[in-house]
Amino acid sequence: MTDTHNDKETAVDNGRRTFLGGAVGVSAAAVAPGLVLHELAQAAPRTEPVTDLHRWGLLIDTAKCADGCRACVEACEQENGLNLQTRPEGADPLKWEDQRAVWIRKVKVQDNISGHVTNLPLMCQHCANPPCVDVCPTGASFKRADGIVMVDRHTCIGCRYCMMACPYKARSFIHEKVAEKLTRAPRGKGCVESCNLCVHRLDEGDLSVACADACTEQGHGAILFGDLKDPNGPLRQALRAQPSRQVRENLGLNTGVRYAGL
Amino acid sequence: MARAMHHGGLVVFGLAGALWALAAQAEVVGGFVVEGSKAAGLENCVEPTEYMRRNHMELIRHQRDATVHDGIRSTKHSLAGCVSCHAGVDDRQQPIPINADGQFCEACHDYTAVTLNCFDCHATIPEGSDWNQATAAAHAHMGLTGLITEGTGSEGQSK
Numbered sequence: 101m102t103d104t105h106n107d108k109e110t111a112v113d114n115g116r117r118t119f120l121g122g123a124v125g126v127s128a129a130a131v132a133p134g135l136v137l138h139e140l141a142q143a144a145p146r147t148e149p150v151t152d153l154h155r156w157g158l159l160i161d162t163a164k165c166a167d168g169c170r171a172c173v174e175a176c177e178q179e180n181g182l183n184l185q186t187r188p189e190g191a192d193p194l195k196w197e198d199q200r201a202v203w204i205r206k207v208k209v210q211d212n213i214s215g216h217v218t219n220l221p222l223m224c225q226h227c228a229n230p231p232c233v234d235v236c237p238t239g240a241s242f243k244r245a246d247g248i249v250m251v252d253r254h255t256c257i258g259c260r261y262c263m264m265a266c267p268y269k270a271r272s273f274i275h276e277k278v279a280e281k282l283t284r285a286p287r288g289k290g291c292v293e294s295c296n297l298c299v300h301r302l303d304e305g306d307l308s309v310a311c312a313d314a315c316t317e318q319g320h321g322a323i324l325f326g327d328l329k330d331p332n333g334p335l336r337q338a339l340r341a342q343p344s345r346q347v348r349e350n351l352g353l354n355t356g357v358r359y360a361g362l
Numbered sequence: 363m364a365r366a367m368h369h370g371g372l373v374v375f376g377l378a379g380a381l382w383a384l385a386a387q388a389e390v391v392g393g394f395v396v397e398g399s400k401a402a403g404l405e406n407c408v409e410p411t412e413y414m415r416r417n418h419m420e421l422i423r424h425q426r427d428a429t430v431h432d433g434i435r436s437t438k439h440s441l442a443g444c445v446s447c448h449a450g451v452d453d454r455q456q457p458i459p460i461n462a463d464g465q466f467c468e469a470c471h472d473y474t475a476v477t478l479n480c481f482d483c484h485a486t487i488p489e490g491s492d493w494n495q496a497t498a499a500a501h502a503h504m505g506l507t508g509l510i511t512e513g514t515g516s517e518g519q520s521k
Contacts (some may be wrong), residue, residue, distance in 0.1 A: 144436065145434075145435035145436040146432075146434050146435050147436040147437075147438055148431055148434070148435065149428075149431075149432035149433065149434060150433040154465075186385045187515075230384050242431070244431065244432075244433065245432075246433070249427075250430075252430050252431065253483065254426060254430070256516075277482070278483070279488070281483065281485050281489070282444070282485060282489055283442045283484075283485045283488055285486065286483035286484045288479075288482035288483030289482065291483075299433065302433070302434040303434075303435045304435060349485055352428070
């Protein structure tokens with residue numbers, strides 16, 4: 101019974117929180133449509149700093165993810181210049197495959213008992229509580245206000261703590277000089293990088309990501325991109341309609357990428 | 363006394379000489395805009411030229427943080443912008459890397475003994491479309507307009 105007493109003392113008054121949430125919701129509702137209309141009507145590059153009115157995320161339906169298909173991976177490589185990496189002369193091809201930067205990995209999971217195989221693309225999960233940010237000694241690993249977890253390569257010292265901390269093996273290190281790069285995707289030796297949800301697109305008001313586009317084009321439609329904070333948007337609707345999970349949800353990271361059929 | 367005057371005169375003359383030399387140098391600095399670049403056909407830089415000569419590094423650095431951390435891509439001080447306007451072209455109208463010998467950024471930095479590592483990562487010629495307005499418009503698609511509807515609430519609300 102003392103427990104109950106303690107509970108009362110320490111328990112969070114959820115009523116108050118709900119009230120706060122509601123209040124925030126109301127003001128957000130008043131502000132967001134204007135902002136959003138602006139974004140969509142002009143698809144103009146951003147003039148204002150990103151805010152937490154949106155949180156970008158993905159829903160991946162593993163049942164629709166085809167075995168052997170690499171459309172999302174290839175689209176990501178094209179979009180973000182990863183295909184321009186070249187194997188250093190004399191480097192072992194297998195080792196190079198291991199070392200070259202990738203933002204999406206196709207992963208195949210087999211249930212040992214049933215033999216059931218699940219395919220899924222695994223990229224940065226854009227955690228709300230990202231361990232990579234916690235361990236970064238320079239603040240280069242950071243979470244943008246709109247939930248995108250990325251590396252500021254101007255402050256990254258290449259220590260790779262974040263790579264160790266990431267439970268999803270989502271980050272890559274650039275081991276070699278990069279001769280050719282795209283204007284939209286600078287890249288150079290000595291820094292860590294990972295999926296940034298095609299941030300260059302979002303910032304120009306083009307609300308899409310290359311991997312989801314490619315998957316849709318292939319007719320699979322396994323990847324849905326959207327705003328986790330928009331209760332009536334397609335992402336939240338899809339999340340409501342079917343059960344989904346976070347990979348390693350036991351870690352309590354609150355990932356922005358969710359998986360159905362896992 | 364006379365000697366002192368004499369010395370004073372020398373010193374004054376020396377200073378004036380130095381100033382004159384400086385002024386002459388200040389005139390020499392400039393003219394870095396390379397033939398064939400977009401800039402060569404334009405009157406003005408993104409800010410007054412004199413200001414750019416002295417402060418471009420501050421502008422770029424500020425833009426860098428604004429872009430990377432706040433997603434702001436509307437302002438005119440982007441590094442991609444410098445490259446696209448200032449890169450020269452060769453005889454076959456192919457762009458020349460902006461940090462190559464004698465090219466815009468390099469010529470002046472060589473003269474002023476500045477070394478940059480920016481181009482270890484950043485493209486030195488306009489390469490691949492920047493994700494600009496043209497590509498974004500060509501890409502307006504996939505019913506994403508429905509993505510954001512009114513009443514964007516906080517997550518707290520959904521509890």
